[in-house]
Amino acid sequence: MNPSIQVVTRLCMMMREALPLISSAIASMDCKPDALIVDLFGTEALPIALEYNLPKYVYVPSTAWFTALTVYCPVLDGEIKGPYVDEPDCLKIPGCKSVRPVDVVDPMLSRDDQQYVEYLRQGREFTLFDGILLNSWENLESKTLEAFRENEGLRSVMTAPVYPIGPLTRPMEPEVLENGLMDWLDKQPSQSVLFVSFGSGGLLSADQMTELAWGLELSQQRFIWVVRPPTSGRSDDAFFSRDDGSQGSPGYLPPGFLTRNRNTGILIPMWGPQVNILSHPSIGGFLSHCGWNSTLESIVSGVPMIAWPLYAEQRMNAAFLTEELGVALRPEELPTRKVVGREEIEKLVWTLIQDEVGQVMRDKVRRLKITAADALSRISGSSYKYMTQILSDIRDKRAPMMK
Structure with a gap:
């Protein structure tokens, strides 16, 4: 399939090709x-x-x-x-x-x-x-x-x-492939760590990766960052990528970034146990692409967000989180329209983790967490x-x- 085809079109084409298989599968069932x-x-x-x-x-x-x-x-x-x-x-x-x-x-x-x-x-x-x-x-x-x-x-x-x-969300996963991640989180103060992840398909440009890295460092806040190599193409290119992270060196980050932040930050290549991380009491915020699954996982964990929409309906999700629910901050300009600078990122991170504004959002999202649990009650x-x-x-x- 032509890699230049948009994700929505690709998914529709794949589903279309599967229709005969669905029909034949139903036809072969003894119990329809x-x-x-x-x-x-x-x-x-x-x-x-x-x-x-x-x-x-x-x-x-x-x-x-x-x-x-x-x-x-x-x-x-x-x-x-x-x-x-x-x-x-x-x-x-x-x-x-x-x-x-x-x-x-x-x-x-x-x-x-x-x-x-x-x-x-x-x-x-x-x-x-x-x-x-x-x-x-x-x-x-x-x-x-x-x-x-x-x-x-x-x-x-x-x-x-x-x-x-x-909310339909994933359960917590067995604590595998964490390489001491949860042990590190256990040692951090309550609500002090920012989790940074752009979902299963999100990628940033090289310039934006650099600015995000500097923004995290300048904020002087603890962080866990799920990193992927930058893209020179679309922000959703990871959806159909076969890159398993084996080539995921930190060479695309600012020189000395890992050394300078070895006591305050952890980098996870490609994938991390998101539900486990968000559920940990040390997590104080989530910088997210605002995919709806990730958004719900943040809400049911009672974690406020920095909204960083990239593709699909994520800009609507970001508007909903910031304007309707009041549980997220967002950059002044859409990240898909311009590179968000390190100073703005520094301010967003510090505000969410340390400022009273972030605490107000934390209180709001915790109330939503309660309504989410109530919605699933059998009573x-x-x-x-x-x-x-x-x-x-x-x-x-x-x-x-x-x-």
């Missing part, structure tokens, strides 16, 4: 499934659900806000003729927070790119399913979820129910209730089909 649940990149499996008379659902591992933009984008496509990023005003979604043009999802950056065609198709196909499962919960996005249920403008394009069943949890409702709806839809 009761429903078909597809990822947001698998909406073209809709005919398979119809072929086998199955209730059909889309699982969106992101926010209700992103989902609202996705299903409403075909309407915006008809209303707005030029590039979205050149619009003078925010993009309005009925009943929801508006989206600044600079924060639109990657597929909307260029209407001439194939990934925009795929995104429009997804938005239209979402509305054909029996429901959408969201990795969110009522107390986190009450306004947007209410819009899906009550707002006439949004319901005109999306009549099927939306089920917020989150009165909203997400548990919605999961139960999904199962009930599937039974109701399957009953007449089985006759």
Whole structure:
């Protein structure tokens, strides 16, 4: 596959090629499934659900806000003729927070790119399913979820129910491949360490790597940094990279960086046990690309963030974290638009770890952590209730089909 093809387009192509395998797998089952649940990149499996008379659902591992933009984008496509990023005003979604043009999802950056065609198709196909499962919960996005249920403008394009069943996050992993990492964390003061990671796909330019390294050093705060070699291409290039980190030397960092910071920082090449790290009481902040999985892992761990969006819907996530929830700081300019300087990084890190502003955010995210746990409660949890409702709806839809 051509490496210049955008990630969204690649994923859609891969899912498209897998459709015959899904159909044949279902055909070979002695006991057919009761429903078909597809990822947001698998909406073209809709005919398979119809072929086998199955209730059909889309699982969106992101926010209700992103989902609202996705299903409403075909309407915006008809209303707005030029590039979205050149619009003078925010993009309005009925009943929801508006989206600044600079924060639109990657597929909307260029209407001439194939990934925009795929995104429009997804938005239209979402509305054909029996429901959408969201990795969110009522107390986190009450306004947007209410819009899906009550707002006439949004319901005109999306009549099927939306089920917020989150937070769905990874469990802590066995303490392997940590090389003394947890022992080091155990020795650090409470809430004193900044964790820096850009997810499984995020990369920085060489210039930005240098500025980030200097910013961390100048802040004089403790840190754990998951490092990858810099990219000269797109910030999401690591998604399809085969680099296993074996060549991951620190030569791309400032000279002497490791020596000068040997007592205050730890570098982890390529990958780290993120959930284990965020759950540790010594962690006081998370500098993150704002991928939704990482964002949820930070929230359920009660850790405030520095939002550093790179691709996909991460700019929307960063806006949500900073403007709606108040649990994150962010650079003045988007990191995808300019190199963030060391002085600004130093200030962001120090503010989050040491300043009262950071403590206020820490208090807010801890309250969200409680609502996240409450949502999953079997007694009165909203997400548990919605999961139960999904199962009930599937039974109701399957009953007449089985006759």
